[in-house]
Amino acid sequence: MNLLLLEQQHFIDEWHAELDQRQLRHVLDVHQASEGDVLRVGLVNGNMGTGKITHLSSEIMRLEVKLNTPPPPALPLTVLLALPRPKMLKRSLQHLTALGVKKIILMNSYRVEKSFWQSPWLSPGKVREQLILGLEQARDTIMPEVILEKRFKPFVEDRLPTLVAGKLGLVAHPVGGKSCPHQISDPAVLAIGPEGGFIDYEVDKLEQAGFHRIHLGPRILRVETAVTAIVSKLYD
Numbered sequence: 001m002n003l004l005l006l007e008q009q010h011f012i013d014e015w016h017a018e019l020d021q022r023q024l025r026h027v028l029d030v031h032q033a034s035e036g037d038v039l040r041v042g043l044v045n046g047n048m049g050t051g052k053i054t055h056l057s058s059e060i061m062r063l064e065v066k067l068n069t070p071p072p073p074a075l076p077l078t079v080l081l082a083l084p085r086p087k088m089l090k091r092s093l094q095h096l097t098a099l100g101v102k103k104i105i106l107m108n109s110y111r112v113e114k115s116f117w118q119s120p121w122l123s124p125g126k127v128r129e130q131l132i133l134g135l136e137q138a139r140d141t142i143m144p145e146v147i148l149e150k151r152f153k154p155f156v157e158d159r160l161p162t163l164v165a166g167k168l169g170l171v172a173h174p175v176g177g178k179s180c181p182h183q184i185s186d187p188a189v190l191a192i193g194p195e196g197g198f199i200d201y202e203v204d205k206l207e208q209a210g211f212h213r214i215h216l217g218p219r220i221l222r223v224e225t226a227v228t229a230i231v232s233k234l235y236d
């Protein structure tokens, strides 16, 4: 945790906050902090700054908070991720958040196992936990938006063309297409396939919606590796 992320409910008045148990444990166990220490803090969807520990016990930590630094700029990128298995979903949400992606669409695809949509890790509370971990890792405060699209065809035909209008649409697919562009600054929408990859029909539908195939060379990467590699290459 490189930033203690506070929410409005942590504040007891304008300048003072009390931590929740998860953060308290981390500060005690990992930072081994003591009274008088100054920690980096941020307010969800607000500024970042410092928190001076004014009271510390095994039960409670109180901070005097000053928030005067804006969070880092967001990436102008929307990621469409074919819903991965829960373990990979958690890591992908954390990585994407840490990289600065602010809109993540979890979508269906032929090779997404139906049971993945029943995962408790898709509940808003569990998704938020992963986003907070990503923000705390990267020192950011702006919470990404996560949207679930459980039906591929209506999403790609009805909503995707509007979403990609005026942006660069890219579908990551190991076969065909061009090498992944790098150092772009334009807004883009990137589609990443499931563990078994997109089927031809899905790549065709994405191309009809205005997407271009891109690849990262002959190595087939795990979803979370591919997404991190492509985002880093695009916005190096």
Ligand code: SAM
Binding pocket: 171, 172, 173, 174, 175, 191, 192, 193, 194, 195, 196, 197, 198, 214, 215, 216, 217, 218, 219, 220, 221, 222, 223, 226
């Ligand atoms: N056998 C699958 C295929 O050929 O599509 C492999 C799928 S890969 C594990 C999961 C996703 O990561 C792919 O659908 C693609 O979006 C992305 N990916 C992985 N390696 C890639 C590469 N070398 N180039 C482009 N995309 C890649």
